[in-house]
Amino acid sequence: MRRRILSSFVLPLTLFVGAAQGQEDETTINSYAAGYVAGYTCSAIFNANKSEDAIREHELSGIYPLVADKVAAMKADIDRENKLVRVAYDDGQRERISVWRARLGCVDLPVGATLADADKVSRPFAEAALAKDNGEPWQIRQPVNEVTGNLDLDDVIIKGFSKHYGSGARTTAILIATSDKIIAEHYLDGFSPETSQRTWSVAKSIAASVVGAAVLHRDVKVNAPATIANWQSSLDPRRHITLEHLLHMASGLDSNAAGNRTDRVYMGGGRVVDTAVTTALEVQPGSRWKYANNDTMLAMRAVRESFGNSEDFLKFPYEALLDKIGMQHTFLETDWNDDFIMSSQVWTTARDLARLGVLHLQNGIWQGERLLPENWLAYISKPAPAQPNEGAPGYGAQWWLYNERFPELPNDTIAARGNRGQYLVIIPSKDLVVVRRGYDMAGQQGFSEHDFVRDVLAALEK
Missing domain, CATH: 3.40.710.10 (DD-peptidase/beta-lactamase superfamily)
Incomplete structure (x- = not known):
């Protein structure tokens, strides 16, 4: 019985694939697939030092069926000197680019970005060789x-x-x-x-830890409204969504049939502020539990809006917690x-x-x-x-x-x-x-x- 119940977490993916294929045209899905290959290849090489064969075996197989077949047919162009990956699609007419940054890993550029745009990504950390894991704190x-x-x-x-x-x-x-x-x-x-x-999604619990550090160090309050600038109109009911609602997966926001499908951000080169921030309420905040990637991204966005600039925000999780x-x-x-x-x-x-x-x-x-x-x-x-x-x-x-x-x-x-x-x-x-x-x-x-x-x-x- 337990296995049948736990497997239900996978069912929305299957149901949503059909819906996604009906809503998105071939070029969009091709862009997703190219973004998937570029992003995963970039991260696996420059974060994890994996070989191309290992990437094919692990990162690019047994994956999300919406893009699995297309991913298998695509080839990554890896620029190790500049630490970026390019993947062509639509018979070479278009390409997706993923760029590595020290400490922050790879960032997927938006559809339409060119190689000239790779130098425009922010780089708040200096590059340094990763040290061997010293095994601390375990005695x-x-x-x-x-x-x-x-x-x-x-x-x-x-x-x-x-x-x-x-x-x-x-x-x-x-x-x-x-x-x-x-x-x-x-x-x-x-x-x-x-x-x-x-x-x-283990990242969600890491995000909660960063929120905890912000509660301790930056006077962020979980029971206060999430300070999302786009929601601050006096007529906008979303201004009543608290950070706690987001942490509880209870924002009440529309997150499609399956809240764990956020393809525009995960594969499409989209921005959090163009996707998660713009959705409307479906139900009163706090009244419904619904697993939603957007709620986690919005929690982190709410923390960001307590900072004066993006560089301080990007450094905060490392300085206050990870390091x-x-x-x-x-x-x-x-x-x-x-x-x-x-x-x-x-x-x-x-x-x-x-x-x-x-x-x-x-x-x-x-x-x-x-x-x-x-x-x-x-x-x-x-x-x-x-x-x-x-x-x-x-x-x-x-x-x-x-x-x-x-x-x-x-x-x-x-x-x-x-x-x-x-x-x-x-x-x-x-x-x-x-x-x-x-x-x-x-x-x-x-x-x-x-x-x-x-x-x-x-x-x-x-």
Whole structure:
């Protein structure tokens, strides 16, 4: 029953593909496909140092069916000197361009942009070689890809790299840690602690952490109206949407049949302010839970509008959070208007995700310094007033809740969950973080994080 319910998260994608194909002409879909190839190739090469063959095998296969066939037929033109990727489409008449920037990863230029426009993107960070991951803050680290000595746990990890937890599962990394010890750390051949991978919607929970840092450092208030400039007319009911509504996926805004399909921004080179900001209300804010990428992007936009300039905003997540906890192999990608697309487009490593988990285990304190508000873990773990349907995990503030709905896991289990099998699971009562990364196949049964974490807990308790 649980598997049938969880699989329902995939159904809107299938339903929306038909609708999208009816609404968008061939050139638009070709542009999406070219943008997909350009963006993923750019990020995988310059963020993760992956080979073109590996990119084809992982990033560009088993993907969103709307563009899968077209993506397979397209070729990327990679300019390693200038760190950009070009992909032609419509028989070479048009092209899409993705440009890499230090710390910020790749930005997809809009349709119609030319190579001359690549130099116009903002570059607030100086380029510097990424250092090898030093393994901090963990005092004890199980060697990478070695057995733990716990036969039951080793068996669970072996199953985690097989099809045991899902017929469409393709696992790339598993990391199990406490606040001071890496219990187990395993990678697929070709991956390492420095190999970043797109988080998909795990980024939403990273975004919530950035919001938390803004609450602590910039007097941002979650229960105050989100200060979106476009909504400030006295007749605009959207001015009553609070930052908390956005964090709870309860904005009430129209986000199409499936709120997780934001192709114009994700593949089309669109801006957040031209898509998420312009949608109208469907229902009263706070009255409905609806999973919507736009709500996360709007939460980050609301934080941005508390800054005087975009450069300070772009640096803030790194200076206030990521750099403090050693997330040095994490790239927060933006649109070309410098709005973070933190509903999905973050590239990071298993260790960096585990570091974020440890920060939450420590209730927002890192090496004696408070980085998140004192009650932030309790806040993100509190069920929102409007909830997903019964049987699915509950929802807090951009984090999924495995509370009484899933009795096989401790009641305080929370998780960041992303497409293609990205998971960061935090269990404060067990002082435990579990990370799983993958490239699960679209349309097939994905990796069951619930069953895997259940089995990890059972093995650790023996």
